Amino acid sequence: MTEQIHEQATVTTRTLHDGLLELEDRPPRVSLFSMIREDWRVNSHMKSRFVLVLFRCAHASYNDRRRLTRALTAPYRFVYRLIVDWVMGIDIPCRVTLGRGVVLYHSVGIVINEAVKMGDGCIIRHGVTIGNKLGDDGESYPPTIGNRVEFGAGAIVIGDILIGDEAIIGAGSVVTRDVAPGAVVAGNPAREIARHAPRVR
Numbered sequence: 001m002t003e004q005i006h007e008q009a010t011v012t013t014r015t016l017h018d019g020l021l022e023l024e025d026r027p028p029r030v031s032l033f034s035m036i037r038e039d040w041r042v043n044s045h046m047k048s049r050f051v052l053v054l055f056r057c058a059h060a061s062y063n064d065r066r067r068l069t070r071a072l073t074a075p076y077r078f079v080y081r082l083i084v085d086w087v088m089g090i091d092i093p094c095r096v097t098l099g100r101g102v103v104l105y106h107s108v109g110i111v112i113n114e115a116v117k118m119g120d121g122c123i124i125r126h127g128v129t130i131g132n133k134l135g136d137d138g139e140s141y142p143p144t145i146g147n148r149v150e151f152g153a154g155a156i157v158i159g160d161i162l163i164g165d166e167a168i169i170g171a172g173s174v175v176t177r178d179v180a181p182g183a184v185v186a187g188n189p190a191r192e193i194a195r196h197a198p199r200v201r
């Protein structure tokens, strides 16, 4: 039974990530335009493409090293927040580090803490929360997400934890501890139900 689950999980992950893995032969640093093109390619929903184009521009504007450019583009960041957060209900602040080729499914009710760093090729379904936990020292501790991590619908990941490459977070799971690379976790609290060897290069 365990072996069956293991095999199933491996097949599911491989199918889902096949398209995303193509992106791995890319140069390490790319232009804003290339980032947008990669997102466009891996997303089939127009809504997701739209959100990601707006996000990439807001992120680039926030991270511009020239103070004047940052100041001049501040109104755009406000418009981004207005449309994507207030109107569409997707809270992905422009400070968030999203890796290349991120996939948004359904693009509803996603909340990501602004200090989160996420690797390439992750899949984020509706209702996902990736949030911080306040430490006793009053500091905010967000999770760090590896490459090609898949988040099931309604998954909640909180605190100063590390989600390894190609981990799969089951729908509705609550994750408050590190997840090993290639692990499939589910439930509240999330427990490992299978593991496959991640294709880390």
Ligand SMILES: CC(C)(COP(=O)(O)OP(=O)(O)OC[C@H]1O[C@@H](n2cnc3c(N)ncnc32)[C@H](O)[C@@H]1OP(=O)(O)O)[C@@H](O)C(=O)NCCC(=O)NCCS
Pocket: 005, 008, 009, 012, 125, 151, 152, 153, 168, 169, 170, 171, 172, 173, 184, 185, 186, 187, 188, 193, 194
């Ligand atoms: C986590 C997940 C990838 C596991 O898939 P799988 O490897 O095929 O696992 P199985 O369905 O064989 O389930 C294995 C065990 O884990 C349990 N399980 C699976 N997913 C679970 C979840 N999200 N929460 C709690 N338990 C879960 C099953 O009940 C089963 O338990 P059992 O052995 O006691 O019967 C999958 O269930 C999942 O949640 N995918 C997210 C997909 C999603 O969000 N879809 C929404 C599209 S809109």
